Amino acid sequence: MTKKEIVKAISEQVGLPQMKTKEMVQKTFDTIIETLIEDKRIELRNFGVFEVKCRASRKARNPKTGEEVLVEKKFVVIFKPGKAMETRVRDLMLKKKQNDQQNSSEAE
Secondary structure, three states: OHHHHHHHHHHHHOOOOOOHHHHHHHHHHHHHHHHHHHHHHEEEEEOOEOOOOOOOOOEEEOOOEEEEEEEOEEEEEEEEEEEHHHHHHHHHHHHHHHHHHHHHHHHH
């Protein structure tokens, strides 16, 4: 799903024009980014936690040449889903698996 599709879905659900909804969605994303830069963490209840972590420098290999290279330390954003999200995704996957098993047994 793209940002444009998110804007369209929200716009239809709340009855606001897409341009106004697009502004709100972009402001939300901007606020998340700014919070990560300033606080290194943002927790959204029932959704998950975004956190900035520092990956240490390490030695790696160039896959083409096999030459050893040093990868410098860098900051990355990690996401840990909340329990509500994990539960809904797990339940969805279980339903899909059950449907697949049902369809394959009916095909036999």
